[in-house]
Amino acid sequence: MNDGAPRTVRDRVRAELTNEIKAIARRQLAQEGASALSLRAVARELGMVSSAVYRYFPSRDDLLTALIIDAYEAVAIAAEQAEQSASRAGVAARWLAIARAIRLWAVAHPHEYALIYGSPVPGYRAPVDTVPASARVSFVFLRLLADGVASGEIEVGEPMPIPRAIHADFTALRDQSAVEVSDQILARGFMVWTELFGMISFELFGHLHNVIHDYDTFFEAQMRRAGRFLATGT
Amino acid sequence: MNDGAPRTVRDRVRAELTNEIKAIARRQLAQEGASALSLRAVARELGMVSSAVYRYFPSRDDLLTALIIDAYEAVAIAAEQAEQSASRAGVAARWLAIARAIRLWAVAHPHEYALIYGSPVPGYRAPVDTVPASARVSFVFLRLLADGVASGEIEVGEPMPIPRAIHADFTALRDQSAVEVSDQILARGFMVWTELFGMISFELFGHLHNVIHDYDTFFEAQMRRAGRFLATGT
DNA sequence: TGTACATCAGTGAACGCGCGTTCACTGATGTAC
DNA sequence: TGTACATCAGTGAACGCGCGTTCACTGATGTAC
Numbered sequence: 001m002n003d004g005a006p007r008t009v010r011d012r013v014r015a016e017l018t019n020e021i022k023a024i025a026r027r028q029l030a031q032e033g034a035s036a037l038s039l040r041a042v043a044r045e046l047g048m049v050s051s052a053v054y055r056y057f058p059s060r061d062d063l064l065t066a067l068i069i070d071a072y073e074a075v076a077i078a079a080e081q082a083e084q085s086a087s088r089a090g091v092a093a094r095w096l097a098i099a100r101a102i103r104l105w106a107v108a109h110p111h112e113y114a115l116i117y118g119s120p121v122p123g124y125r126a127p128v129d130t131v132p133a134s135a136r137v138s139f140v141f142l143r144l145l146a147d148g149v150a151s152g153e154i155e156v157g158e159p160m161p162i163p164r165a166i167h168a169d170f171t172a173l174r175d176q177s178a179v180e181v182s183d184q185i186l187a188r189g190f191m192v193w194t195e196l197f198g199m200i201s202f203e204l205f206g207h208l209h210n211v212i213h214d215y216d217t218f219f220e221a222q223m224r225r226a227g228r229f230l231a232t233g234t
Numbered sequence: 235m236n237d238g239a240p241r242t243v244r245d246r247v248r249a250e251l252t253n254e255i256k257a258i259a260r261r262q263l264a265q266e267g268a269s270a271l272s273l274r275a276v277a278r279e280l281g282m283v284s285s286a287v288y289r290y291f292p293s294r295d296d297l298l299t300a301l302i303i304d305a306y307e308a309v310a311i312a313a314e315q316a317e318q319s320a321s322r323a324g325v326a327a328r329w330l331a332i333a334r335a336i337r338l339w340a341v342a343h344p345h346e347y348a349l350i351y352g353s354p355v356p357g358y359r360a361p362v363d364t365v366p367a368s369a370r371v372s373f374v375f376l377r378l379l380a381d382g383v384a385s386g387e388i389e390v391g392e393p394m395p396i397p398r399a400i401h402a403d404f405t406a407l408r409d410q411s412a413v414e415v416s417d418q419i420l421a422r423g424f425m426v427w428t429e430l431f432g433m434i435s436f437e438l439f440g441h442l443h444n445v446i447h448d449y450d451t452f453f454e455a456q457m458r459r460a461g462r463f464l465a466t467g468t
Numbered sequence: 469t470g471t472a473c474a475t476c477a478g479t480g481a482a483c484g485c486g487c488g489t490t491c492a493c494t495g496a497t498g499t500a501c
Numbered sequence: 502t503g504t505a506c507a508t509c510a511g512t513g514a515a516c517g518c519g520c521g522t523t524c525a526c527t528g529a530t531g532t533a534c
Contacts (some may be wrong), residue, residue: 010476010530017477033356035269040520051522052478060521119352120439122267134441163455165448173445191429191456197441198432205354207368207431211407214399221397222425234468244497244509251510274487285489286511294488 018056021046022070025063030111034121037064061124068126071112072133078105079140091148095227096220098140099196103219106200113204117197138193142179145189148231149181157233159184192230196223252290255280256304259297264345268355271298295358302360305346306367312339313374325382329461330454332374333430337453340434347438351431372427376413379423382465383415391467393418426464430457 024045029037039060043050057063082101086094106113115121116134148154162170162183170186181189199222202208203215212218228234258279263271273294277284291297316335320328340347349355350368382388396404396417404420415423433456436442437449446452462468 008531014477033269033353035267036356038520039522048477049479050520051480051524054522055477114353117435117439117441119267119348122270126440131444160459163448163451165451166446166455169446169448169452187455187459191459194432194436194456195425195429196432198428198430198435201351201432201435202428205351206360207351210365212400212403214397214403217397217399218403221400221421222428225394225421225425229463242498248510272487273489282510283512284487285491285513288489289510 014056021053021056021063022066025067026070026112029067029115030109033111034064034115034124037067039063064121064124065127065129067112068116068130069133071109071116072130072136074109074112075102075105075116076133076136076140078102079137083140083144091144091151091153092227092231094144094147095192095230096223098144099223099226100220102137102196103200103203106204110204113200117201118205139177139179141189141193142173142177142181145181145185146179149185153231154185155232156182156184160187162187188230188233192226195226199223248290255287255290255297256300259301260304260346263301263349264343267345268298268349268358271301273297298355298358299361299363301346302350302364303367305343305350306364306370308343308346309336309339309350310367310370310374312336313371317374317378325378325385325387326461326465328378328381329426329464330457332378333457333460334454336371336430337434337437340438344438347434351435352439373411373413375423375427376407376411376415379415379419380413383419387465388419389466390416390418394421396421422464422467426460429460433457 021042024042025037028041028045037060039053039057040050042063043053046053053063057066078101079098082097083094086097089097106117120126145154149156159182166187167183170183173186174180199219203212203219208215208218255276258276259271262275262279271294273287273291274284276297277287280287287297291300312335313332316331317328320331323331340351354360379388383390393416400421401417404417407420408414433453437446437453442449442452
């Protein structure tokens with residue numbers, strides 16, 4: 001149906017309107033948050049009658065799902081582009097580039113960040129469609145880990161014991177991502193990755209308010225430290 | 235007015251009803267999330283007419299504020315109790331006790347956790363009243379840092395450069411908390427603290443779904459590793 | 469190229485719902501003397 | 502201890518609002534021959 005380029009005028013108009021609906025919805029999201037997102041408000045701003053939106057999205061939740069997928073893809077693309085721009089640099093620099101790119105996207109789109117990394121929207125259950133989109137950004141990081149190990153920039157050091165249950169999960173992750181990285185480095189990677197999103201969430205959700213004032217500098221300093229930990233385990 | 239014990243029957247009934255309202259609201263929060271919390275639904279479950287609730291909370295937002303403060307205090311109390319039970323143990327064990335207690339509280343009260351550490355509730359602006367409550371839990375951690383440095387269990391190691399702007403914020407934090415800990419250890423502490431909440435948020439908000447299966451074990455392993463980093467910087 | 473029919477986009481009205489908040493009221497509880 | 506008045510809790514009706522979703526409809530666009 002919608003594979004390839006749109007053939008007819010109708011198809012093209014439809015694709016444009018679909019995007020316009022999403023753009024308006026994103027804007028309203030940015031003003032009021034996810035649970036205040038309403039089809040009627042979108043229709044109003046579009047200059048259409050509310051029932052017309054149903055020609056494009058069968059329900060409010062489907063619109064929300066589309067926004068969620070778009071948001072996941074936007075972070076992923078931001079990370080991928082940063083990674084590519086820095087691809088000739090070392091692992092530490094690439095890590096910083098990725099971390100900065102993700103944070104900058106989040107700061108520029110706080111409600112979209114909240115939509116995907118904040119509390120789940122009440123009454124909404126994410127369908128499976130969102131899974132591949134959500135995984136995409138972490139693959140950027142996993143590839144960085146693999147590169148770092150291959151180049152020797154990530155020092156493996158003395159192995160630490162990993163619980164059996166976690167080893168199984170890590171093995172599954174290696175299979176899915178086709179990235180061969182040892183348990184120990186995956187565990188280290190998880191710490192740094194968690195740190196990154198914890199940091200952004202703290203900043204955006206107000207937990208550093210009146211504690212830290214220069215968010216940019218603080219983020220930069222902590223991420224540099226995290227990068228060192230990633231590379232050397234210290 | 236309400237200083238000390240309630241004097242009259244009316245006062246006692248009022249205090250009980252206020253608590254009951256909060257309890258019902260908390261339960262509804264747990265079922266539907268914060269933005270679905272409604273005074274009318276609470277009144278319905280109370281068996282009262284909706285306007286009666288206004289005798290207890292002047293608006294929906296005030297009820298929400300009360301829940302937020304209660305939630306902050308509940309995590310703080312959980313952390314404090316864990317800390318006290320482990321107060322004779324070493325810093326590593328105390329850190330683990332605190333981390334576990336906070337996570338267990340979060341897992342037991344996911345919507346209350348989301349209320350305070352997830353995305354802000356749309357259309358709601360937290361009043362200043364919530365600030366002291368929100369800070370309480372981190373003071374537990376700051377005191378642990380100070381104890382660890384005093385006892386030598388936290389190794390200071392070679393100092394690392396801290397940006398001037400961050401040094402100023404850290405100084406203010408030392409003043410507010412009356413905890414004397416060096417910039418370097420504060421920075422390290424921030425990393426570990428961020429890691430803890432990042433981890434809990436990842437788990438509760440579904441970002442480890444189908445990746446990690448044994449959350450308990452994973453959390454335990456990562457927090458042990460974080461504890462080592464806290465103590466030794468490695 | 470032209471016509472006949474099928475598909476689709478957008479309209480407008482309607483259904484049923486729940487929400488926050490206000491207000492004048494009744495009856496019970498508390499207080500001052 | 503008893504009475505008169507003030508305070509307070511809860512009622513019931515109402516205001517005005519916005520929401521998601523359905524449905525029969527009109528008119529425009531696309532397709533097959």
